[in-house]
Structure formats: structure tokens, C-alpha cells
Amino acid sequence: MNLKELASKLGLSQTTVSRALNGYPEVSEATRKLVVEAARLYGYAPNTRAKALATGNTHCIGHIIPVSEKREMVNPIFGDFMAGAGEVYAQNGFEMIVTMVEEDQEDALYRSFRTRKSVDGVVVQAPRMLDHRLGLLSDIGLPFVVHGRASSFDAPYSWLDVNNRSAFRRAARFLLDLGHRRIALINGLEHMDFAYRRRRGYEDALTAQGIASDPDIMSTSEMTEGNGYANATRMLGLPKPPSAFLVSSMIETVGVRRAVEERGLVMGSDVSIVTYDDCLSYLQNGAETPIFTATRSSVREAGKELAQMLIERIRNPQSIPQNRLLEAELLVGSSTGPFKATS
Amino acid sequence: MNLKELASKLGLSQTTVSRALNGYPEVSEATRKLVVEAARLYGYAPNTRAKALATGNTHCIGHIIPVSEKREMVNPIFGDFMAGAGEVYAQNGFEMIVTMVEEDQEDALYRSFRTRKSVDGVVVQAPRMLDHRLGLLSDIGLPFVVHGRASSFDAPYSWLDVNNRSAFRRAARFLLDLGHRRIALINGLEHMDFAYRRRRGYEDALTAQGIASDPDIMSTSEMTEGNGYANATRMLGLPKPPSAFLVSSMIETVGVRRAVEERGLVMGSDVSIVTYDDCLSYLQNGAETPIFTATRSSVREAGKELAQMLIERIRNPQSIPQNRLLEAELLVGSSTGPFKATS
DNA sequence: AAGATCTCTCAAAGCGCTTTGGATACCGCA
DNA sequence: TGCGGTATCCAAAGCGCTTTGAGAGATCTT
Numbered sequence: 001m002n003l004k005e006l007a008s009k010l011g012l013s014q015t016t017v018s019r020a021l022n023g024y025p026e027v028s029e030a031t032r033k034l035v036v037e038a039a040r041l042y043g044y045a046p047n048t049r050a051k052a053l054a055t056g057n058t059h060c061i062g063h064i065i066p067v068s069e070k071r072e073m074v075n076p077i078f079g080d081f082m083a084g085a086g087e088v089y090a091q092n093g094f095e096m097i098v099t100m101v102e103e104d105q106e107d108a109l110y111r112s113f114r115t116r117k118s119v120d121g122v123v124v125q126a127p128r129m130l131d132h133r134l135g136l137l138s139d140i141g142l143p144f145v146v147h148g149r150a151s152s153f154d155a156p157y158s159w160l161d162v163n164n165r166s167a168f169r170r171a172a173r174f175l176l177d178l179g180h181r182r183i184a185l186i187n188g189l190e191h192m193d194f195a196y197r198r199r200r201g202y203e204d205a206l207t208a209q210g211i212a213s214d215p216d217i218m219s220t221s222e223m224t225e226g227n228g229y230a231n232a233t234r235m236l237g238l239p240k241p242p243s244a245f246l247v248s249s250m251i252e253t254v255g256v257r258r259a260v261e262e263r264g265l266v267m268g269s270d271v272s273i274v275t276y277d278d279c280l281s282y283l284q285n286g287a288e289t290p291i292f293t294a295t296r297s298s299v300r301e302a303g304k305e306l307a308q309m310l311i312e313r314i315r316n317p318q319s320i321p322q323n324r325l326l327e328a329e330l331l332v333g334s335s336t337g338p339f340k341a342t343s
Numbered sequence: 344m345n346l347k348e349l350a351s352k353l354g355l356s357q358t359t360v361s362r363a364l365n366g367y368p369e370v371s372e373a374t375r376k377l378v379v380e381a382a383r384l385y386g387y388a389p390n391t392r393a394k395a396l397a398t399g400n401t402h403c404i405g406h407i408i409p410v411s412e413k414r415e416m417v418n419p420i421f422g423d424f425m426a427g428a429g430e431v432y433a434q435n436g437f438e439m440i441v442t443m444v445e446e447d448q449e450d451a452l453y454r455s456f457r458t459r460k461s462v463d464g465v466v467v468q469a470p471r472m473l474d475h476r477l478g479l480l481s482d483i484g485l486p487f488v489v490h491g492r493a494s495s496f497d498a499p500y501s502w503l504d505v506n507n508r509s510a511f512r513r514a515a516r517f518l519l520d521l522g523h524r525r526i527a528l529i530n531g532l533e534h535m536d537f538a539y540r541r542r543r544g545y546e547d548a549l550t551a552q553g554i555a556s557d558p559d560i561m562s563t564s565e566m567t568e569g570n571g572y573a574n575a576t577r578m579l580g581l582p583k584p585p586s587a588f589l590v591s592s593m594i595e596t597v598g599v600r601r602a603v604e605e606r607g608l609v610m611g612s613d614v615s616i617v618t619y620d621d622c623l624s625y626l627q628n629g630a631e632t633p634i635f636t637a638t639r640s641s642v643r644e645a646g647k648e649l650a651q652m653l654i655e656r657i658r659n660p661q662s663i664p665q666n667r668l669l670e671a672e673l674l675v676g677s678s679t680g681p682f683k684a685t686s
Numbered sequence: 687a688a689g690a691t692c693t694c695t696c697a698a699a700g701c702g703c704t705t706t707g708g709a710t711a712c713c714g715c716a
Numbered sequence: 717t718g719c720g721g722t723a724t725c726c727a728a729a730g731c732g733c734t735t736t737g738a739g740a741g742a743t744c745t746t
Contacts, residue, residue, distance in 0.1 A: 001458075002702055013726045018704060028724065043454070048461040049401060050702035052392040053731050060440075067426055073624045074426045079417040083410055086443030095461065097403075098441045100429030111386070115344075117732095118391040118438065224625045225597075251625050254568075254597050261604055281416045282567045282594050300415075345732055356696045361734060371694065393732035396701050460702095 001044045010038055021046070052117075060095045061085075061310060062119040064109065066126065067100045073222050075126065076251055077278050077299045081147070084303025085123065092311050094120075107136055114140045120314045123147060123306060127193045143317060145310040147302060148194050158313055158321040160306050164194050167295040167328040168201030168246065171274045174293070174330065175244045176209050179339030180272060184217040184235050184242035186228060186252060195220065195248065198276075202246060217242045228255025236263050236271075243339055244272040250283050253292060272336040276328070290333035297328040344387045353381055364389070395460075404432060404653060405462040406441045407452060409469065416565050418469065419594055420621050420642045424490070427646025428466070435654050437463075450479055457483045463657045466490060466649055470536045486660060488653040490645060491537050501656055501664040503649050507537050510638040510671040511544030511589065514617045517636070517673065518587045519552050522682030523615060527560035527578050527585035529571060529595060538563065538591065541619075545589060560585045571598025579606050579614075586682055587615040593626050596635060615679040619671070633676030640671040 007017045012031070020027045020035035027035075038044075052058045063085070065078060082096065089096050097119055101109050110133070113119050121143035124133055131150035134157055146159040175183050185202050188195035199220075203213050216238060219231040228247065235242055236259060247253045253275040257267060265271050277285050277294035279301075285292050309322050350360045355374070363370045363378035370378075381387075395401045406428070408421060425439065432439050440462055444452050453476070456462050464486035467476055474493035477500055489502040518526050528545050531538035542563075546556050559581060562574040571590065578585055579602060590596045596618040600610060608614050620628050620637040622644075628635050652665050 003704095004702075014703080015705080015727080016725055019725090022704085026724070031724080043458055045455060045458045047396070047702055048459045049392045049395040050731090051704080053390070053396050053733085054702075054704040056731075058392060063441075065426070065429070067430075074422040076419060076422060076623075076625045078422050079419060082441060083408070083415075083417045083443050086408075086441065087410075090443060096441050098406075098425060098429065098439050100426050100433060112388060115386060115388045116391045222625075224627065226627050226630060254626075280419075282419045282565075283597075284567065284569050287569060346734095347732075357733080358697080358735080359695055362695095365734085369694070374694080390732055393701090394734080396703085397732075397734040399701075 001042045002047065003044075006035075006038060006042060006044050009042070010035060056117075057314075058118060058120050059093055060097050060119045061089060061307075061314075062113055062122040063096060063098045064106065064122060064125065065098060065100050066103050066106065068103055073224065076280065078125070080278070080280050080300045081125075081303040083281075084298075084300035085307040086303075088304050088307035088311070094307075094311065106133060110136055110142060111140060114142050121145075121310050123310060128191050129193050129196050130191070131193070143310065143313045145306050145313065147306055150193055151196070156321045158309050158323065160302055160309065160324040160326070161194075162297045162302075162326045162328050164197040164328075165201035165204070167276070167297075167330075168198040169204045170201075170330050171246055171276075171293075171295050172202045172205035173208075174332075175246065175272060175274060175336065176205060176211075178244075178272065178336060180244040181211060181339070182214075182217060182240060182242040183244045183246060184232075185213075185219070186231050186245055186247040186256060187218065187220045188223045188248045190220045198248060223249040223252040225251055225255040225258075228252035229259045230255070232256040232259035233262070236260070236265070242271075244336070245274070247273060247275045250275055250277050250280065250285065250292070250294075254283075268334050268337045269340065272339075274336060277331075285331075286333065290331050291335060293331065293333045293336040295328040295330050297326055302326070344385045345390065346387075349378075349381060349385060349387050352385070353378060399460075400657075401461060401463050402436055403438045403440050403462045404428075404650075404657075405456055405465040406439060407449065407465060407468065408441060408443050409446050409449065410443045411446055416567065419592075419623065421468070423621070423623050423643045424468075424646040426624075427641075427643035428650040429646075431647050431650035431654070437650075437654065449476060453479055453485060454483060457485050464488075464653050466653055471534050472536050472539050473534070474536070486653065486656045488649050488656065490649055493536055494539070499664045501652050501666065503645055503652065503667040503669070504537075505640045505645075505669045505671050507540040507671075508544035508547070510619070510640075510673075511541040512547045513544075513673050514589055514619075514636075514638050515545045515548030516551075517675075518589065518615060518617060518679070519548060519554075521587075521615065521679060523587040524554060524682070525557075525560060525583060525585040526587045526589055527575075528556075528562070529574050529588055529590040529599060530561065530563045531566045531591045533563045541591060566592040566595040568594055568598040568601075571595035572602045573598070575599040575602035576605075579603070579608070585614075587679070588617070590616060590618045593618055593620050593623065593628065593635070593637075597626075611677050611680045612683065615682075617679060620674075628674075629676065633674050634678060636674065636676045636679040638671040638673050640669055645669070 003014050007014045017035050020032040086096055124144055124146045127146055127148045127150040130152045134150050134153040137144045149159050149161045190196050206213050217235050221227040245256055247256050260267050260271050274293045277296040279298040285294055346357050350357045360378050363375040429439055467487055467489045470489055470491045470493040473495045477493050477496040480487045492502050492504045533539050549556050560578050564570040588599055590599050603610050603614050617636045620639040622641040628637055
């Protein structure tokens with residue numbers, strides 16, 4: 001069943017039927033009711049491709065997920081982020097196109113999105129400090145919003161980010177206030193913008209107490225359980241091991257905890273841990289009371305808000321870019337305690 | 344730049360240019376070279392929507408991810424699964440449309456996919472034992488492949504599944520051989536087909552040894568870290584606690600381990616654990632030697648194979664459905680050991 | 687040398703929708 | 717009675733591509 005058939009079945013023109021279904025005012029309420037009813041009856045729904053061709057809007061949004069052959073890692077937050085965004089897309093009649101792409105082919109992909117007109121806009125994930133993607137997207141005129149920020153890009157653009165610097169500053173301060181002086185940082189890859197900012201926050205807090213940062217107890221790697229374990233194990237084996245850890249993700253924290261317990265140390269007493277918590281659905285930080293002391297911000301909520309922002313931008317390309325800086329909450333759990341001089 | 348412009352720039356007709364670019368034999372190699380070169384020069388690429396409208400193929404594949412408002416859980420395997428599938432799609436010029444949908448709206452979504460012609464086919468995730476989706480998809484004639492199987496659906500259809508029953512039978516047998524007699528099962532939701540099969544495998548092994556299964560040490564819930572912890576904690580507190588655990592996912596195992604260690608028990612000696620490992624990229628089971636004894640099968644590989652199967656099906660709808668039953672490997676790690684009578 | 691056969695190219699129709707620019711009927715008003 | 721103004725509806729063009737059916741040349745038969 002297509003428009004033409006439906007129209008002839010109703011004895012109306014395609015124009016009228018189309019307008020009735022799309023809520024245009026040029027058609028009387030009586031006929032609109034008739035048309036809508038008939039469409040329901042015959043199970044008519046417009047062909048998305050034809051509609052896109054006629055209007056120029058695809059009602060599709062691209063999510064680009066960088067993968068690389070060597071490091072096969074898929075960021076575990078994508079699922080929850082997409083769940084948030086997807087909900088908003090569904091409400092607004094948008095579809096989400098997810099593309100896995102090697103980093104060196106990303107530019108070509110954006111260009112292809114543009115020339116082939118397969119999406120109305122894109123969400124840029126995991127921005128790096130120096131990220132040419134934003135410049136490229138501006139140049140080719142493809143609407144976009146960024147989950148995070150790219151320090152290197154000056155022109156205004158729409159983004160939503162957690163205040164990573166202040167979150168880590170507060171977390172480190174919290175540990176300092178408990179008396180810890182050797183605080184390790186288990187960070188993500190520091191060419192990523194968020195990780196760089198987190199390190200800055202950590203250093204801010206140390207500096208404020210006149211403590212020099214020590215590269216021996218700072219690591220930067222992909223945030224996997226395995227890396228958390230490996231980094232923490234190495235640090236705990238140092239002549240002067242850290243008494244506290246500041247960790248960039250829950251999943252990595254699972255590994256840190258493993259290292260701590262394997263060494264026979266008790267978390268929350270011998271060693272304190274503060275983690276960053278994205279509120280992943282399958283890895284919640286305790287039911288009522290949090291297990292880990294954590295700076296927390298829901299990645300799913302971020303997905304929702306960003307989706308909304310992008311839809312706005314697509315509907316009204318002239319609007320000025322919106323920015324949203326979320327402050328993470330600092331929740332105290334049982335993984336932290338006052339510094340205890342070790343025997 | 345569109346076809347018409349490119350054609351006039353070349354002094355050729357749209358027909359010829361289109362054919363040249365699509366590799367039809369009716370055009371000479373000389374002109375084809377010319378056309379291809381010009382397309383590259385001007386950065387021409389066909390509008391996907393126009394192409395889809397003209398040909399009737401969208402070159403899009405739908406992935407439906409069920410979410411529900413009450414249980415906000417997003418299955419952590421989706422990321423890696425999609426990474427695998429996405430790779431194959433990219434190689435074959437397909438795009439992946441991901442839709443989050445409430446379970447009760449799933450039917451409407453499939454119907455809408457069909458009538459609006461927005462995808463060429465879909466991959467069905469997480470089939471339930473009684474799953475009417477497959478019948479529906481057959482009825483409406485939307486090509487599909489299933490990640491898993493649905494016991495209730497008889498007609499032939501394309502699927503790829505791990506032999507969950509044999510995997511869990513072997514895992515349970517392994518624990519029995521080590522002398523364990525009270526083996527707990529921490530399973531996923533058992534209306535899911537995979538979880539049902541896993542329980543069957545577990546029971547097979549127990550029955551073969553003449554052991555009756557005990558509901559007290561069998562749990563079925565969503566596979567989150569928190570549920571793993573909660574279930575294991577409860578079981579360890581029983582008058583007759585289990586000496587071994589068979590767990591359905593790595594993420595849940597993290598919680599089980601937490602419960603074990605919190606109780607002061609040593610994994611691999613006081614308590615044995617065998618887990619199912621999907622080879623998630625951010626939660627790998629040790630680098631060289633596995634930490635957990637595990638039945639293992641890569642969900643990313645599954646994604647690749649299923650994508651290939653679906654593309655085949657779309658290209659050749661008359662082909663007979665393919666089925667693929669993978670056997671999981673049983674890898675011995677350090678989380679298991681012989682049964683030790685407790686004091 | 688004329689007809690038959692290829693080879694290469696083209697004009698035009700069609701995919702299913704939206705949207706422009708009228709047409710038609712009906713109303714009140716002078 | 718006739719005229720502008722609404723309220724409804726329509727025919728046709730157009731979105732950018734593929735594909736059908738056919739037409740020129742060039743090459744080959746006999």
C-alpha cells in the first residue's frame with residue numbers, strides 16, 4: 001500500500017492525503033479523520049526513502065564508534081549512552097545509524113555522510129585533545145554535537161561534558177583531607193580530552209597541598225579491567241606504594257580492587273579507592289549505599305540530553321550552539337577511609 | 344554534485360555514468376575510467392535515499408535492542424557484538440540502524456520496518472524461549488537472522504548459537520570431577536532461550552551423577568554485577584553452602600567473586616568458580632593465563648558471522664536458511680580447584 | 687554491398703513521496 | 717447580482733537515482 005493506492009481508495013488526491021497525514025492546515029478535520037482512519041486500516045505508512053528524497057531530511061542520526069584493529073577495545077559506555085540517545089530519537093521519529101570505523105577512515109566517513117546524504121547529523125564520541133574532526137564537520141557543514149569537548153577547537157559548537165577537572169580535583173581533595181599523601185592516578189589515555197582534564201584536576205588538588213605529582217604512581221592506558229589490575233599491581237609493588245587510588249572508570253576499578261585484595265590489603269582501610277562512575281546499568285555501584293566512593297554522572301542521561309541538542313540543531317541550523325557542563329556528584333562509599341601508616 | 348551535473352560535465356548521459364559507476368558491462372572500459380576519475384575528482388557519491396528509492400534496497404540492517412523502563416539494563420555484550428557485525432557491514436556497503444525499543448512495541452517496530460521500507464533485514468537479539476517475533480518476521484516477510492535460537496519456533500530460519508547446553512554440561516561435569524557436589528548455578532533470566540539451555544546442561548551433568556538439583560542454590564536473574572553479588576551472598580549464607588559456582592557471565596562473576604572474598608573465602612581453593620566468557624574487550628579473562636576457569640566463545644565473532652549470514656539472506660532470499668552451532672571452549676584458569684571439606 | 691550483429695550510448699519512465707501554483711465551490715457583503 | 721475572500725482540494729513538477737527499450741555507429745557475414 002502506497003500513497004497513490006491509498007488516495008485512490010479514498011477517492012482523494014495524493015496531495016490531500018499527504019497533507020492530512022502530515023497535519024497541514026489546508027485540509028478539513030473531517031477528511032483528515034477519514035484519511036487517518038483509512039491509513040490505520042490499511043496499515044499504510046510512508047516509505048522512508050521516498051520521504052527523505054522528497055524532503056531532503058533523512059531523519060537519521062549517525063553515531064561513529066572508533067575501533068582499531070590493533071586495540072580491539074569497544075568502550076563499554078556506548079551501550080548505555082546509545083540507550084539514552086535512542087530513547088529520545090524514538091520519541092522524535094529519528095533513527096540511529098551506528099558505524100564502526102577505523103580511526104584513519106573517519107574523515108572519509110564524515111565526507112561520505114555528507115555527500116551521500118545519509119544522515120542529518122552526527123554525534124561525535126570520545127573527542128581527543130587535538131581533534132580535527134570538529135573542524136572537518138564545520139567545514140563540510142554537517143550538523144554535530146560532541147560528547148565531551150576538544151580543547152583544540154575554538155569555534156563555537158554544541159557539546160555536553162562532565163566537568164572532569166573539578167570532579168577529579170574534588171575527589172583528590174577528598175583523599176587528601178583523609179590524610180592520604182601518596183595518591184595514585186589510574187587514568188584513561190591522555191590524548192583523550194576527558195582524561196587530560198582529569199589529570200589536570202588531580203594535579204590541581206596535589207599542587208594546592210604543595211605535593212609534587214609522581215609519575216611512578218600515575219598511569220595512562222585504556223580503561224579495561226586488566227589494565228586496572230596491572231597498573232595497580234605495579235604501583236603496590238613500589239618501595240613507596242600509594243595509599244589511595246583515583247580511578248577513571250568502574251570497570252578499571254574492578255581490576256584495581258582485584259590487585260589490592262590479591263595483595264592481602266583491605267579496601268577502605270589499608271587502601272582507599274575513589275572511582276569515576278558512569279552509572280552503567282550492568283555495573284551499578286551498590287544498591288542503596290555505594291560500595292565505592294565515586295564521582296558520578298550518568299552516561300545514559302548524557303545520551304538523552306545530547307540527542308535532544310542534536311535534534312534541535314538539525315531542526316534549526318541557525319540556532320546558536322548550546323553547551324552544557326555537568327557537575328559530577330561525589331558520593332561517599334565504603335572504599336575510602338583515613339590514611340593509616342603501614343607497619 | 345549529483346548524477347545529472349556529473350553527466351553533463353562529462354558530456355555523457357546519466358545512464359552511461361550510472362552504469363559506469365556501478366560496473367555494468369554495457370559501457371566501454373575507456374569511458375568507465377573517465378567517469379570514475381571524474382567522480383573522484385568532483386567528490387561525487389550517489390545519494391543513498393535516491394538510490395534506495397530507485398532500487399528498492401536500503402542497504403540498511405536493523406538491530407533491535409529491547410529495553411524496558413522498569414529494568415533499565417542494557418546488555419553489556421551489545422557493544423562487542425555490534426563491533427563484529429559493523430565491521431562486516433562496512434565491508435559490504437551496509438549501514439546498521441540500531442533501535443531501542445520497549446518490549447511491547449517490538450511488533451509494531453518490525454511492521455513499521457516492513458511497511459516503511461527502512462531496512463533490508465534485521466538481526467534478532469536475545470530470543471526468548473517462547474518468542475513470537477520469529478513467526479511475525481516470517482509472516483511479514485522481513486529477512487532476519489537470530490543470535491541464539493527460540494525453542495518454540497519450528498519453521499527453518501537462520502540462526503547462530505553457542506551450544507549452551509553442552510557448554511554448561513561440560514562445565515558442571517568439570518566441577519563434579521573435581522569432587523564438588525554442591526554446585527550453584529547463577530543463571531540469567533530463564534525465559535531467555537540461552538539461559539534455559541544452560542540450566543538444562545547443568546541439570547544433565549548433575550543427573551548423570553545422580554545428584555538432585557537444589558533450587559536453593561540456583562538463581563535466575565539479570566546478569567549484573569550486583570545480582571551476582573547478591574545471589575552468591577545469599578547462597579554462601581545457607582546452612583549447606585555451595586562449594587562451587589557456575590556463573591552465566593563474566594560481569595556477574597565479578598559480583599560472585601566479591602561475595603566470596605568478602606566472606607573471607609579463597610577463590611580456587613575454598614570455592615571454585617566457572618564462568619561463561621563472551622570475550623568482551625574491556626573485561627578480558629586474564630592476559631596469558633585465564634583467571635577464571637571459563638567456557639568461552641567470542642560474541643564479537645558471532646556478530647561477524649551473523650552479519651555475513653544476513654547479508655547472504657538479503658542478497659539471495661530464496662537460499663535455504665543457514666544454522667551454525669558453535670561449541671564453547673572450556674579453559675582452565677585458577678578459579679577452580681578440588682573439593683575441600685570445610686571445617 | 688547490403689543485411690545482420692555487436693558495441694556503446696541515450697531519452698524517458700518510474701521509484702513514492704512533498705510541495706507549488708492553481709482550480710473549484712461556497713460564503714458573506716455591497 | 718456580482719465580487720473578493722476562505723476553505724478545500726487537485727494536477728503536475730521535482731527530489732536523484734536506476735533501468736527499460738531503442739537508436740546510432742562500427743564491425744562482421746555472405
